[in-house]
Amino acid sequence: MDGWVGAWTGGRAAVHIGNVADFNAQFFAPGMDAAQRARRLRQAHHYACLAVGYSPEPAVLVLPVEVDRAWIDWLARELAWGPVEVHDGLAVDRTLAEALAARPALAARIVDCGHPVVSWGRTAAQGEGPELAAVHRYESKAAAHALFAELAPDHPGITVPQQERVDGRRRAARRLTLRAARGRTTVLKSPHGVGGYGTVVVEPADLFAAGGGGALLRRLVGSEVLPPDGELLLEEFVDPGPSARLRDLTYDAVIGPDGTVHPVGAGVMEVAGTHYQGVTVGPGVVPRAAEETARRFTLAVGERLAAEGYRGWYDIDFVTDRQRRLAPTETNLRLTGPSVAFMLRERLDRVRGPGHLVRTVDALPLGARLAPEALHEHLDRLRPRCARLGVVLLPLIPTTGHAPEPAVGLALAGPDAEALDAAQALVEAAGHALTGMFEALR
Template sequence: MPDTIDLVVPNVVEFNLKRELLDFDPGVENDLVEHGTGYTDQCVFWSAGDRVLVLPAGYSQEWLTHVHAGLGSSVPDVISPLPRTGRLIRDLLDDDRALAALAAATDGVREVRLLSFGASPDLYSLASVLRSQGREVRLDVAGPEHYWSYEYLESKLCCVDLASHIPGFRVPRGISVTSWEQLKGAVTTIVGNGGRAVVKSMYGVGGYGSAVARGDADGTVRRFWQTLRREPFFGTFPLTVQDYIAHGTDCPAVDVLVDEGAVPRMEYSMLGVDGLRYRSLALGPGVLDPDLEERLAALGTAVHTFAQSLGYRGWMTVDCLRGLDDALYVTEINARRSGAMHAVALAERWADEVPVAYVNDALPLRLSGPVSYEEHIRPVFDELWARGVRAYPSTVRALTGHRPSLGIVVCARSAADGERIATEAHRAVNAAVTAAGTGQKRAAPVG
């Protein structure tokens, strides 16, 4: 048994649901549990060391074994608690069988390094349990005395504050509102002058919690109000109403590791977006032009210094957009690991060979029949690995959903190569699904 292990705990759901001011109805909560759980499997790529995985129930053993074969590593121990609430750590702490399995998996280990999605009260409870079992625990976030800094920086409204604290931290011009009457007035003022407005709640997930207000053909903003009524994250005030900034199709971001040092580790990426929704990302050398990377570096360093002063520790992301005026505007801070973290780990692993990573988390699959990992997906990636291509299925829980989709991460020599490989793999999987549904032979290999 190694002296130190990583305990990988993708507490995505509890992080996204810890919104004390929002009262989600059971249907919305179930949707958020399903959405967050769908991304938890990406954590298998976070660490290449000795580790134990805590995964929500319903993970695919076929996928887990196959992916580790493609990585050339052994499958780690997995602990999967009974899904009573959908909140991974809470379910773990309420499951005696799972806790016993955790104690057995860490038996003889001196130090446990927790790798989490982000800080949450349950994470500190898990650390206490491990310490009670005689383990030394190293958190990847700050201690509970600084937990407030995660809540503060995760709020989308904090960016308005930071614009006055951090030189070069620019946000779109906006108005903060605390009532429906104020919101209506602010939106009417901006849209009535021929503009567009972006309305943001304090919290959001995957683009939800933001909405664009624009004039309809009849001169109203009826569609905008309908959107707000459907969006659960707009259930409380304050909200912020910002000018819509015209920008390109891709948005730059920087992941910052806040630690004790003066010079932070930073990872730069370019996000592909569809409206306000994240679609894909690319990271690595050459993805950003040098001038943009230099500006992101200055911004990331300044945010690191400020967050460090609050007691914050761990990964965070600064999402931006590059206006048509070439200015860099901060849209939000995510006070947690981002969806780029599995790509960062893989790109680091093969930095000398294929240093650029491309990710698409939700490639749609055709509804011509049930999707089988063994029949439709495994053969496609086996062919890629036989050719030395570093491409992996990263999210497969949605294969059985009402809208089946597949996540793919690729390490390549360029972002264009990565996107091409992911597109070809996606096409090959869809062809295999279609062929199975019609009784045809499987399509030709990828490439």
């Protein structure tokens, strides 16, 4: 099979390993305490439910959290999967690799089942070597920035924001304060971070309201936005201007086993502040000129990654400026939320016909905490209502419905953006309406 699907799994059903926490743990700050580490592992374990979409079709699903089998059956019906073998509830406050090490029979089953194995990202548990070295190097926002700056002169339509590397919190505070005094907004980053952790936009008013750069940094560390120690990056804020519909873009690609780079596609991300919320992918979502600019640059980055030994999925995230130029902000040498949208689109186009747009919403708020059975019933009532809009409803993260801030992750697939907008408004309103469950108790 040609193209990215062939390069990823050879077009075969695959074993999906939900090792989000394992990947993230490689980049935890040395000063992170045990309680924060446990919280971040648990959060990542919930996000690992996206493992249902690590390829267009799972054969075996390995998850750290316990899930309801009815969820898998729902997806299997909609996506025409064959039988899916599920191993769940394997890890709570430890990594999935640690859990599998304690279950050698399951680990052997994964190796010997005859299916390709895909995971969120490369870790030492999968072996050392040039691929892992490339991950550790270019997951750094400083190293990625240096690569972007090197490649950008050959790519019209690409602009690279200025970045300053600062050692020590006192110097960072002074530099932030100086930039704020000049009226500059700064994107403050730690070299490593995922999902918005380690990145914050600092406007001058925010800094002065906090009492200066030092006080602001202490507050950001205390609220676990930034790690307590280590290098910080001060990056130029890219102003999108008055029209920010295409503010945050991503372009995904796959480097095959032979080092060939295969384009996957572009998407428009939904980002709140610096926190990724979801993405929309499909025909016409990104204007052709912007998509082509992103494609050329992403493939050029991929050629460099391949030369350094990386194999697998990667993407480049971009923001747009007032001139509609694309500014690359980071590279992810792993799967991401948008990757899952591309997998779903590929599968839907294959089994239902071409032309799907897919939108993922990672954390749609619920107005009440719901047990798994109640959440399933709530979504099942919405399924036919979405279908009348021409939209397929696909639950993706069903394990946070009973969290202190209850939410559900899902995907919507339909013929156009208008249908997706209508379906999203529908499910959002229904989620909010759950607050009415408790009206009679007041």
